[in-house]
Amino acid sequence: MLLSMEHLRKEYPNGKVAVDDFNLEVDRGEFIAFIGTSGSGKTTTMRMINRMLNQTSGTIKINDKDISKMDPVKLRRSIGYVIQNIGLMPHMTIQENIEIVPKLLGWSKEKRAKQAHKMIELAQLPDEMLQRYPGELSGGQQQRIGVVRALAADQEIILMDEPFGALDPITRESLQDLVKHLQEDLGKTFIFVTHDMDEALHLATKVVIMSQGKQVQVDTPENILRHPANEFVTNLIGEERLIRAQPNILSVSQIMLKNPVAITPDKTLDDAIDVMHDRRVDTLLVTDANGVLQGYIDLDDINRTTDPHTPISELTNEKVFYVKADSLIGDTVDRILKQGVKNVPVVDKQKRLVGIVTRTALVDIVYDALRGAPEADETPASPINADIHAAATHEGGDTEK
Amino acid sequence: MIHFLATYGTQLISKTGQHLYISAAALALGVIVAVPLGILLTRMKHGANFVITLAGVLQTIPAMALLAMMIPIFGIGSTPAIVALFIYSLLPILRNTYLGMQGVSPTVRDAAKGMGMTWWQMMLRAEIPLAAPVIMAGIRLSATYVIAWATLASYIGAGGLGDFIFNGLNLYRSDLILGGSIPVILLALIVDYLLGKLETAVTPRQLR
Numbered sequence: 126m127l128l129s130m131e132h133l134r135k136e137y138p139n140g141k142v143a144v145d146d147f148n149l150e151v152d153r154g155e156f157i158a159f160i161g162t163s164g165s166g167k168t169t170t171m172r173m174i175n176r177m178l179n180q181t182s183g184t185i186k187i188n189d190k191d192i193s194k195m196d197p198v199k200l201r202r203s204i205g206y207v208i209q210n211i212g213l214m215p216h217m218t219i220q221e222n223i224e225i226v227p228k229l230l231g232w233s234k235e236k237r238a239k240q241a242h243k244m245i246e247l248a249q250l251p252d253e254m255l256q257r258y259p260g261e262l263s264g265g266q267q268q269r270i271g272v273v274r275a276l277a278a279d280q281e282i283i284l285m286d287e288p289f290g291a292l293d294p295i296t297r298e299s300l301q302d303l304v305k306h307l308q309e310d311l312g313k314t315f316i317f318v319t320h321d322m323d324e325a326l327h328l329a330t331k332v333v334i335m336s337q338g339k340q341v342q343v344d345t346p347e348n349i350l351r352h353p354a355n356e357f358v359t360n361l362i363g364e365e366r367l368i369r370a371q372p373n374i375l376s377v378s379q380i381m382l383k384n385p386v387a388i389t390p391d392k393t394l395d396d397a398i399d400v401m402h403d404r405r406v407d408t409l410l411v412t413d414a415n416g417v418l419q420g421y422i423d424l425d426d427i428n429r430t431t432d433p434h435t436p437i438s439e440l441t442n443e444k445v446f447y448v449k450a451d452s453l454i455g456d457t458v459d460r461i462l463k464q465g466v467k468n469v470p471v472v473d474k475q476k477r478l479v480g481i482v483t484r485t486a487l488v489d490i491v492y493d494a495l496r497g498a499p500e501a502d503e504t505p506a507s508p509i510n511a512d513i514h515a516a517a518t519h520e521g522g523d524t525e526k
Numbered sequence: 527m528i529h530f531l532a533t534y535g536t537q538l539i540s541k542t543g544q545h546l547y548i549s550a551a552a553l554a555l556g557v558i559v560a561v562p563l564g565i566l567l568t569r570m571k572h573g574a575n576f577v578i579t580l581a582g583v584l585q586t587i588p589a590m591a592l593l594a595m596m597i598p599i600f601g602i603g604s605t606p607a608i609v610a611l612f613i614y615s616l617l618p619i620l621r622n623t624y625l626g627m628q629g630v631s632p633t634v635r636d637a638a639k640g641m642g643m644t645w646w647q648m649m650l651r652a653e654i655p656l657a658a659p660v661i662m663a664g665i666r667l668s669a670t671y672v673i674a675w676a677t678l679a680s681y682i683g684a685g686g687l688g689d690f691i692f693n694g695l696n697l698y699r700s701d702l703i704l705g706g707s708i709p710v711i712l713l714a715l716i717v718d719y720l721l722g723k724l725e726t727a728v729t730p731r732q733l734r
Contacts, residue, residue: 177640201641206641210631229642
């Protein structure tokens with residue numbers, strides 16, 4: 126374990142508890158995002174890792190060494206540090222800025238210069254920029270330098286405190302790609318504080334959701350989207366984001382209709398027509414005695430035969446398209462929609478029929494994901510809008526039937 | 527003019543030397559005391575206002591009175607003059623050091639500490655270089671004051687270009703008055719110019 130934090134607690138002299146019983150294990154190469162509202166203790170927790178703050182109780186270990194027994198200055202030189210307002214030294218050139226920690230560590234001039242050239246390349250910036258001053262660079266370029274400066278002395282762990290908060294969305298995205306690349310290709314370990322949920326979900330291998338100094342949920346982005354621990358997490362993620370994420374986290378079994386209409390092959394055509402009439406459907410799924418899907422029969426096939434005593438087995442169309450109950454909607458929706466069928470049978474691992482997915486249910490999910498919110502959530506702004514809205518909904522309903 | 531220089535030339539040079547010596551000694555003492563004190567004040571939660579107000583009060587004492595007050599303590603000569611002028615030089619340097627250090631962005635301080643600089647390294651590599659232009663402006667202002675007021679030091683027997691001016695006043699000779707005041711003005715202008723150059727030199731290229 127590269128970094129482990131146990132029962133961490135931070136209490137200020139005025140009695141305010143900033144962090145309470147924080148536990149986390151971080152492996153090499155992980156990307157941990159701390160997220161929460163302001164005052165949730167995320168930055169406080171991060172700052173205890175390089176002893177910018179000291180914990181009231183609890184232990185932090187890096188490579189099994191208790192950091193409270195280490196020299197804080199040496200510790201900080203071994204951990205990369207990137208802050209929101211960039212923190213480049215305005216009176217030093219870019220090269221001098223990159224060389225700060227190597228110089229503190231007493232690297233030779235040649236080795237430092239070599240590293241500076243390597244780092245500016247890593248930041249995907251031109252080499253000439255080394256001689257410029259931070260004020261001559263754009264905010265995005267400055268933060269690129271800020272990020273690579275944190276790696277200049279081969280630090281293994283890099284702490285980042287809302288590093289991209291002040292950047293515009295496009296620049297932010299390109300910097301997110303840069304750190305993702307550093308984590309994935311160089312195997313660096315990142316501890317990243319953010320209040321941007323998209324950023325956390327996009328970058329992190331593990332998200333730590335915090336509120337009022339406590340961990341609310343610690344899990345992979347997928348699991349957090351799939352199973353938000355409580356209402357706080359749901360609110361933090363946001364209704365819209367959860368809906369957008371639905372195709373990727375909902376499984377087919379969650380949207381299928383249970384108890385589909387089915388018939389066994391030993392029944393006759395007469396029985397089938399009765400069932401169809403009763404349930405007002407034009408196709409019937411055929412399953413054997415154990416419920417295993419065999420195929421389907423269609424009203425068209427039935428019309429062509431005259432003998433009402435024909436056994437179902439002779440009429441069964443065995444070319445049936447089905448989906449597995451545990452597959453994700455996102456993975457299957459295209460295939461289902463391309464088949465152009467109204468309903469798709471859902472089977473379990475033993476190929477037993479467990480339900481059907483209607484095309485309508487699927488289309489609803491896809492629309493919600495595209496639109497970002499269920500239609501019912503939209504509040505009409507004026508009576509006129511409300512009328513149009515109602516009409517549109519009505520029309521939509523018609524075409525779907 | 528030529529006649530004046532022929533008669534008082536050597537005296538002029540030695541008086542200018544005395545004047546410079548008194549001013550430089552007072553200013554040097556001022557820098558040695560006020561700069562560290564100003565830095566220290568930024569590290570203290572309380573007391574900064576008190577100390578700066580105190581320096582401000584000292585500044586309001588009339589120059590002649592302050593010089594006269596030094597006689598019972600230090601007698602006559604250059605020592606009381608240097609001490610009195612040193613007290614005058616404190617306020618601008620102290621206030622500018624304090625403001626300059628306060629003006630260093632907390633982000634820079636946080637980044638410097640977070641990268642593993644020791645207290646001294648933070649001071650020498652980040653905070654003082656960044657505060658240097660403001661500190662230098664304070665020193666420059668003090669230097670001009672000190673050179674001007676050093677003229678009065680002649681009154682307590684410290685010598686300097688003030689000797690010409692006071693002699694001229696006593697003897698009602700304008701050549702002596704001008705012969706003393708013009709070099710003082712030139713001295714002040716030259717020192718101000720040189721310190722201005724120094725101020726630019728210590729200002730990081732990006733902040734100019």
